[in-house]
Amino acid sequence: xxxxxxxRLYYAIGRYLPFLKISPPNVxxxxxxxxxxxxNALLTxxxxxxxxxxLTVPQNEKAGRITKAMAKWLRAPTEKRVELDEVxxxxxxxxxxxxxxxTIVQKTGREYKMNRRxxxxxxxxxxxxxxxxxxxxxxxxxxxx
Amino acid sequence: xxxxxxxxxxFEAAEAEETPQTDTVVGWQGIRFQxxxxxxxxxxSMDRDNGSLRVDAPGSSSxxxxxxxxxxxxxxxxxxxxxYHYLAPLFxxxxxxxxxxxxxTDLKANIERILKETAKTAKKAKSTFESxxxxxxxEGPDDERTAINxxxxxxxxxxxxxxxxxxxxxxxxxxxxxxxxxxxAISAVASQLFATLHDHTADGFDLWALYDLQIGIPEDFRxxxxxxxxxxxxxxxxxxxxxxxxxxxxLANVTRKKFSLADWFANNAFxxxxxxxxxxxxIYDHDAVHYAGKLSLFARLRLLRDAKTSxxxxxTRYEGGIWECADSNKxxxxxxxxxxxxxxxxxxxxxxxxxx
Numbered sequence: 001x002x003x004x005x006x007x008r009l010y011y012a013i014g015r016y017l018p019f020l021k022i023s024p025p026n027v028x029x030x031x032x033x034x035x036x037x038x039x040n041a042l043l044t045x046x047x048x049x050x051x052x053x054x055l056t057v058p059q060n061e062k063a064g065r066i067t068k069a070m071a072k073w074l075r076a077p078t079e080k081r082v083e084l085d086e087v088x089x090x091x092x093x094x095x096x097x098x099x100x101x102x103t104i105v106q107k108t109g110r111e112y113k114m115n116r117r118x119x120x121x122x123x124x125x126x127x128x129x130x131x132x133x134x135x136x137x138x139x140x141x142x143x144x145x
Numbered sequence: 146x147x148x149x150x151x152x153x154x155x156f157e158a159a160e161a162e163e164t165p166q167t168d169t170v171v172g173w174q175g176i177r178f179q180x181x182x183x184x185x186x187x188x189x190s191m192d193r194d195n196g197s198l199r200v201d202a203p204g205s206s207s208x209x210x211x212x213x214x215x216x217x218x219x220x221x222x223x224x225x226x227x228x229y230h231y232l233a234p235l236f237x238x239x240x241x242x243x244x245x246x247x248x249x250t251d252l253k254a255n256i257e258r259i260l261k262e263t264a265k266t267a268k269k270a271k272s273t274f275e276s277x278x279x280x281x282x283x284e285g286p287d288d289e290r291t292a293i294n295x296x297x298x299x300x301x302x303x304x305x306x307x308x309x310x311x312x313x314x315x316x317x318x319x320x321x322x323x324x325x326x327x328x329x330a331i332s333a334v335a336s337q338l339f340a341t342l343h344d345h346t347a348d349g350f351d352l353w354a355l356y357d358l359q360i361g362i363p364e365d366f367r368x369x370x371x372x373x374x375x376x377x378x379x380x381x382x383x384x385x386x387x388x389x390x391x392x393x394x395x396l397a398n399v400t401r402k403k404f405s406l407a408d409w410f411a412n413n414a415f416x417x418x419x420x421x422x423x424x425x426x427x428i429y430d431h432d433a434v435h436y437a438g439k440l441s442l443f444a445r446l447r448l449l450r451d452a453k454t455s456x457x458x459x460x461t462r463y464e465g466g467i468w469e470c471a472d473s474n475k476x477x478x479x480x481x482x483x484x485x486x487x488x489x490x491x492x493x494x495x496x497x498x499x500x501x
Contacts, residue, residue, distance in 0.1 A: 030205045051402065086399050112396050113474035114376070115357050116203055117185045121375040 036139040037104070037127055038097035043135060045092065053089030055082040055135065082135075087112060091126055095136050101127065168337075170359055172352035173198050174368070176214060176317065179341040180334065184210070186355045191368055194219050207301075208323040208330060210338060218247045218314040247314050252281065252293050256307045259318065260297060267299030274299035284308065301325060304335040313345035350497055353380060357473065358393050361497025363490075385458030386448060387487060389494055390415055390465075390480040397469045397476045406434045406476075410467040415480050416444045421463060429500055433468035437491075440482065448482070458484045464491035472501035 007024075014022025039045075044056045057080040060071050071078075084092055090111060094104045101124065109119030130136045166182035173186070174193045183203035190196035194216040202208035237244065260276045267274035276297035284290040292308035305320025319342060321335040346352070350361035353368075358378055366382035366389055373379075376395035381388060392413065394400060400409065411418050414436075421438035440448070440463050448460060465480035477500050481491040 086402075087396060112398070113472075114395055115185070116183050117356065118375045118395060125375075 032124070033102040033105070034100050034141055036097050036100050036141065037095040037130075037136045038139055039092070039095050040135055040137065047089065048083065051086045051089070053084040053092055055084065055092075056080075057082060057133075057135070087122075088126060091123060092130075095127075095130070097139055100141075169200075170352075170354045171198075171200055172354035172359065174214070175313070175315075175345060175351045175364060176212065177341075177343050177352045177354065178319075178338055180210060180338065191371070193367060202334075206323075206327075206330075208321065208327060208334060210319070210321050210334065212317065212319045214315050214317045214344070216314055217250050217309055217316050218244075249291075250309050250316055252291065252307050252309060252316070253278065255316070256293060256295055256318070260295065263297055263299060263303070270300045272300055285310075295320075298325060302328060302331055304331050306339055310344050315344045317342075317344050350493075352497075353391075358391075359499035360391055360479075360494065362389055362391075362494060385455060386452050386460050386482075387458045387484060387490075388415075388460065388480075388482040389490070390478075390482075391494075391498075392476075392478040392480075394476040395474065397471070397474050400476065401469060406432065406467050406469060409476065410434060410436075410465070410478060413478065414465060415482070416440060416463055418465075426466075428466070428468045428495060429470070431468040431470055431500070433466050435464075435466040437464045438462070458487070460484055466491070466495065468500070470500035475500065 011022060011024045014020055042058055042061060046054055046056075048054050059076070059078055059080055060068055063071065070076075087108070091104060091108060094107060099107070104127075105116075105120045105123045108114065108123050109116055112119075114122070127136065131138070169180045169182055169184040171178055171180060171184070171186060173189055174196055176198065180200060181202075184200050185203070186198065187201040187209075188197070188199040190198070196214060198212040200210040236242075256278065264274040264276070274297065276295065279294040281291060281293050284292045289311045290308045291311075292306055294304075294306050296302075296304045301322055302325050303320045303322045305318065307316070307318045309316045319338060321331045321338060323331045346364055348361075349364055351364045351366075353360050353362055356373065356378060360380075362382050363384070366384045366387075368380065369383040369388075370381040371379065378391075378393040380391045382391075383389075404412070407423070418436050420441060421436040423434060423436045426433050426435050440461055444463070445461065449456075452459065460482035462483055462485065463480070464483070465478065467476060467478040469476050477498060479491060479495050479498065481494065483490050
């Protein structure tokens with residue numbers, strides 16, 4: 001998954017100054033498949049007539065009072081709408097925090113008769129895109145849970 | 146919640162059991178074999194005479210199948226080609242002299258060289274290296290293969306075979322590599338690999354098979370272009386100016402909601418389909434759209450621009466078709482650009498395409 005800008009800068013420094021011994025952690029594929037994607041609670045979504053899924057993303061939720069006042073004065077939109085296609089909608093519905101990435105890959109592969117590799121590449125890329133836009137987060141299974 | 150999750154897991158396991166998994170068929174550059182289900186090609190070369198192929202096990206398994214092949218009749222040259230290299234075959238053809246006999250390769254020396262390189266890697270990793278070679282033997286239905294089996298342990302473990310085929314003059318090295326603890330799995334995969342591995346074809350059609358696509362292409366066509374994307378495979382083969390273009394799209398049920406077969410094909414065909422005769426037919430019990438006719442002047446000029454050095458077998462006709470396989474949820478398109486002499490090529494290729 002894409003790292004925050006602060007971390008990217010931090011690791012860029014490590015790349016150019018190798019004696020500092022700063023390197024990004026190795027991402028284990030197996031560990032990634034056990035993560036559980038969950039939807040951002042601020043988003044609302046509904047099925048559209050065409051089979052897709054329409055996400056409504058509220059804007060300026062975390063903005064300060066001045067920004068909110070400016071947005072209101074400039075009549076900036078208060079929400080953004082994103083349409084997912086049928087397959088995207090299917091994956092989105094499975095992002096409820098109870099399914100692991102592995103399960104989503106398997107289910108999508110079975111539903112749309114995709115090769116395991118094809119399904120894994122498509123689903124992980126899609127989840128990565130959703131994560132970059134803060135539409136979903138990932139739960140990591142710990143020993144306690 | 147825990148009970149719900151448990152139930153869900155049981156349901157998923159039951160679902161997985163319902164769908165029987167078939168063995169993976171791999172075909173590339175005339176070499177074909179079978180492996181356990183869900184194995185996938187991860188690296189390949191485009192060269193037929195001297196190339197390699199790697200197929201990986203699914204999931205987190207470290208097993209891989211590695212293949213290398215070279216043409217014993219076309220030994221690798223050291224340095225740039227000389228005038229002799231270009232002129233000798235022409236003179237041979239003109240004087241009607243036979244091709245020079247293919248020298249018998251020292252397989253043992255070849256495999257020892259490879260094992261030496263593997264030993265170097267083991268030495269770097271400070272692990273002990275052991276290898277064993279079996280005696281040379283003849284194999285195949287007509288004893289056409291001279292083969293040596295080998296195995297090694299070092300950084301991991303490997304079991305393989307090297308052979309030279311007297312029919313296609315290929316030298317093939319195939320091995321299954323894994324971790325030291327995977328001995329049983331390596332043996333099982335190796336026995337399946339060596340039992341099903343073929344390095345030439347009997348009917349003149351090479352099997353090209355990867356990611357669940359299987360299609361037979363005449364053996365004198367060479368792979369010119371490939372695109373292997375998730376959900377879309379594209380292979381272009383060429384023989385002189387003639388072309389065979391194979392496309393496969395996934396998620397057909399989603400695609401077909403917006404487009405008809407004809408519209409989808411018109412958007413993706415190699416040439417404009419406007420002036421071609423079309424008819425609806427059935428391929429493997431699937432509805433198909435078929436187009437045939439002469440290539441337009443514009444298409445011929447485009448092909449002339451792409452023809453780099455030779456105008457041999459310059460295509461003047463087009464035949465193409467698309468069908469949707471509901472069983473595999475995929476769209477298949479086969480297009481053939483052929484010369485007047487090569488009629489019926491589209492039917493021959495389509496008959497050898499396994500869609501489900």
